[in-house]
Amino acid sequence: MTATLATPLFEAESYPRLSVIVAGTGNVGIEFLRLFRRQQQRLAGQLDLQLAGVFNSRKALLNSSLDSDTCPNVLAQSPEYELAELITYLQQLPAPKVLVDITPSQEFARLYPVFVAAGCHLISANKQGVTLPVSEYQAIQTALQQRDLHWYSNTTCGAGIPVQRVLQELRESGDQIRRVSGVFSGTLSWLLCRYDGSKPFSEFVLDAKALGYTEPDPRDDLSGKDVQRKLLVLARELQLPLELADIALTPLLPAGLEQGEWSEFWQHRVQLDQSMDAYFQAAQSANKVLRYAASLTLKEGTVIAEVKLVAVLPQDPLAALAPCENMFVIESDWYKDSPLVLKGPGAGREVTAGGLHADLAVLAKAIMAAF
Numbered sequence: 551m552t553a554t555l556a557t558p559l560f561e562a563e564s565y566p567r568l569s570v571i572v573a574g575t576g577n578v579g580i581e582f583l584r585l586f587r588r589q590q591q592r593l594a595g596q597l598d599l600q601l602a603g604v605f606n607s608r609k610a611l612l613n614s615s616l617d618s619d620t621c622p623n624v625l626a627q628s629p630e631y632e633l634a635e636l637i638t639y640l641q642q643l644p645a646p647k648v649l650v651d652i653t654p655s656q657e658f659a660r661l662y663p664v665f666v667a668a669g670c671h672l673i674s675a676n677k678q679g680v681t682l683p684v685s686e687y688q689a690i691q692t693a694l695q696q697r698d699l700h701w702y703s704n705t706t707c708g709a710g711i712p713v714q715r716v717l718q719e720l721r722e723s724g725d726q727i728r729r730v731s732g733v734f735s736g737t738l739s740w741l742l743c744r745y746d747g748s749k750p751f752s753e754f755v756l757d758a759k760a761l762g763y764t765e766p767d768p769r770d771d772l773s774g775k776d777v778q779r780k781l782l783v784l785a786r787e788l789q790l791p792l793e794l795a796d797i798a799l800t801p802l803l804p805a806g807l808e809q810g811e812w813s814e815f816w817q818h819r820v821q822l823d824q825s826m827d828a829y830f831q832a833a834q835s836a837n838k839v840l841r842y843a844a845s846l847t848l849k850e851g852t853v854i855a856e857v858k859l860v861a862v863l864p865q866d867p868l869a870a871l872a873p874c875e876n877m878f879v880i881e882s883d884w885y886k887d888s889p890l891v892l893k894g895p896g897a898g899r900e901v902t903a904g905g906l907h908a909d910l911a912v913l914a915k916a917i918m919a920a921f
């Protein structure tokens with residue numbers, strides 16, 4: 551037997567480096583950065599995870615090895631940046647690299663083709679990218695495929711609940727999805743779980759606003775538009791070429807009340823209260839409860855997508871929802887008699903940042919496997 555020089559199990563070059571660039575330093579972005587070091591430590595010895603950029607709408611820190619703990623403070627002291635500067639930086643950064651979009655901006659999402667051309671994988675919490683018009687969405691997907699890049703967007707619907715991943719796994723395993731339905735708005739879930747007819751509905755809206763559960767103008771929640779966009783996210787996951795306008799939307803808010811100032815709406819709130827009272831009384835007399843539900847039904851080559859108020863019986867999965875929770879009910883060839891149900895908090899910075907790290911972990915695994 552001849553002696554050989556011992557070689558270390560892992561040499562510095564024996565595992566890949568992944569550069570992460572974070573767009574958005576608001577509620578979720580800051581939490582994502584707070585969790586970053588733990589992810590770095592978890593992957594140490596298998597993948598060199600580096601924070602290589604952090605920026606918001608005004609300021610940017612562009613450096614291939616940033617400290618995630620201190621960068622929010624350093625960013626605050628940094629100068630303003632130009633978009634061209636960011637793009638040149640991304641182009642020059644060695645691959646593999648991933649851009650994590652934690653902004654709410656459609657304008658920013660429209661830059662995805664530029665980021666993909668610069669060689670970036672994408673992770674989005676921002677719904678705007680995955681719900682762009684079909685032609686733009688498909689162009690991004692094609693560009694990603696041509697460059698062998700990935701796009702994860704699990705947090706765009708249901709925050710940390712891995713609904714897109716479950717749908718993807720079922721489809722890739724040969725199952726046929728027949729229907730996806732559920733409650734996708736934590737605010738409307740809270741309102742309809744709490745509303746018991748003891749006082750006007752608008753007073754529950756005020757309670758939700760005071761608890762910080764609503765958008766600054768709660769009519770944005772009551773419009774149902776956010777739920778409509780989330781249903782489109784799931785339609786895209788199922789590779790259905792739907793547009794937002796293909797999803798029938800019945801808002802909770804009676805027509806006309808969405809216009810004007812909040813104070814104007816408040817004067818006319820009795821219209822909302824009366825319509826909700828009528829729905830509530832009808833549901834109660836049928837031993838049902840109200841939920842604001844989204845559904846996507848696939849039947850014999852047709853797709854019916856709708857978002858509306860429904861009344862459900864106590865044995866319906868949607869009846870068993872706690873205030874603020876989201877629920878996804880998946881019916882398929884395999885889950886025919888009893889649907890597959892996913893339930894949990896559908897918003898919140900911890901679960902959303904955690905969900906983004908789950909997407910990052912999936913990407914890291916793919917990069918390690920390909921190395």
Ligand SMILES: NC(=O)c1ccc[n+]([C@@H]2O[C@H](COP(=O)([O-])OP(=O)(O)OC[C@H]3O[C@@H](n4cnc5c(N)ncnc54)[C@H](OP(=O)(O)O)[C@@H]3O)[C@@H](O)[C@H]2O)c1
Pocket residue numbers: 573574575576577578579605606607608609652653654655657658675676677705706709896897898899902
């Ligand atoms: N909060 C949740 O529970 C939750 C759940 C699921 C998904 N999401 C999604 O996560 C995203 C972030 O939510 P958030 O609550 O963290 O929002 P937020 O607190 O309002 O923060 C948004 C951040 O995005 C930055 N930004 C806006 N436009 C930009 C642009 N064009 N370029 C670069 N940066 C830009 C803002 O910059 P400035 O600081 O300069 O204004 C800010 O730092 C949203 O898309 C939201 O829908 C949130």
